[in-house]
Each structure stands twice: as structure tokens, then as C-alpha cells.
Amino acid sequence: MDTENEITLRLRFHKDIKENSASLLLKFENYSKIKSDDFTIKTSDNHIWLDIIASKRKYWTPHLHLELEPKSDSETHIRGLYGPDPTLWTFFMFLHFIIAGIFLIFCAIAYSDYILKNSITLDLIIITLMTFFWFFLYYLAKSIRKKGHPQMNELENYFNTILES
The missing domain is CATH 3.30.310.80 (Kinase associated domain 1, KA1)
Known part of the structure; x- marks a missing residue:
């Protein structure tokens, strides 16, 4: 395979x-x-x-x-x-849901700050970090599979x- x-x-x-x-x-x-x-x-x-x-x-x-x-x-x-291992898989899924939740929450906060004409810099930084962490988890899982x-x-x-x- x-x-x-x-x-x-x-x-x-x-x-x-x-x-x-x-x-x-x-x-x-x-x-x-x-x-x-x-x-x-x-x-x-x-x-x-x-x-x-x-x-x-x-x-x-x-x-x-x-x-x-x-x-x-x-x-x-x-x-x-x-x-x-099912425990490892569950942990990875937990991390994915946490990252997705934080991403969605800060997307909503960024939209609210944008509408209220507040600074959205911190919101965009956190959204970018969550995207980075999501890709990091993917490549970590790929390396685990390779091992x-x-x-x-x-x-x-x-x-x-x-x-x-």
C-alpha cells in the first residue's frame, strides 16, 4: 500500500x-x-x-x-x-475541536469589532495562529503515521x- x-x-x-x-x-x-x-x-x-x-x-x-x-x-x-491508538486519535480530535472553536469565536469577535470600528489586529493574530496550529497538527499526524x-x-x-x- x-x-x-x-x-x-x-x-x-x-x-x-x-x-x-x-x-x-x-x-x-x-x-x-x-x-x-x-x-x-x-x-x-x-x-x-x-x-x-x-x-x-x-x-x-x-x-x-x-x-x-x-x-x-x-x-x-x-x-x-x-x-x-484510539486514545491518541481522541486527543487529536479534541485538539482539532478546540482549535476550530477558538477560530470560530474569534471570527465572530473580529466581525463584531469590525462593525463597531474597533481594532481587529488581535483577533486576526489569533485567527492566524489557530490556522497555523491546525496545519501543525496535520503535519504532526503525518509524521506520526510515517513513524x-x-x-x-x-x-x-x-x-x-x-x-x-
Whole structure:
């Protein structure tokens, strides 16, 4: 998967497998019972989560979420989503909402000051800073994803190993 040219932070993929979803789910459940030195597998209904074990996990470590969708009795559509640790993702979303809130509040204040013919210099400085912080968060997330790329490849290889078994 070529991730360098992707603008999205949470990479997605789709794959069609010539096997029914029940047997695929069984493969993953069987692998989850085998203690791996590097990976953990959790399953719930048609959802599967592949993670790196806690001792090898860093803050940039990705996880892989798979959703099995039956297309027919002998074919399954797999939706995959690579993402950061859910706690880290929630923190990033929290920061985005705070920055967006401050940006919108100061846009309204700047408009009010403009109508009242007050100075809007401070308002524009804060609006510019929030824009800068938003771009900074984006590039920070891109660098985190880039650091996690080798582990993402490991997860993909493990996923393919289970499919081929």
C-alpha cells in the first residue's frame, strides 16, 4: 500500500476474498488463540482488530481494524482501516475541536469589532495562529503515521499470512 501520496491520516483499503465470512472469522479466531510474540487479535461479530503487543507499542503504533461483509455464500468483502491508538486519535480530535472553536469565536469577535470600528489586529493574530496550529497538527499526524509505517507493514503481512492459511 502506497501511503506516501495519501492525504488522509487513517488509511483504508478494501479486499474481496473468495471465501465465506464465517470461515475467515474462524481463521482469525484460531490465530487469536495462538500466542503470538508480536500481535494480538480481538474479534467481535464481523469485526477484527489486529494490534502490536503492548511491550512493542509506541505512541505512533498503528492498529488494523477489519470488517467482514459477506457478498455471497462464497465471497467476502473486507474493509480495512489503519489507525492510531484510539486514545491518541481522541486527543487529536479534541485538539482539532478546540482549535476550530477558538477560530470560530474569534471570527465572530473580529466581525463584531469590525462593525463597531474597533481594532481587529488581535483577533486576526489569533485567527492566524489557530490556522497555523491546525496545519501543525496535520503535519504532526503525518509524521506520526510515517513513524508507524514499518509496523503498519508488519500488520499487513500478518493479515495476509492469516488469509493465506
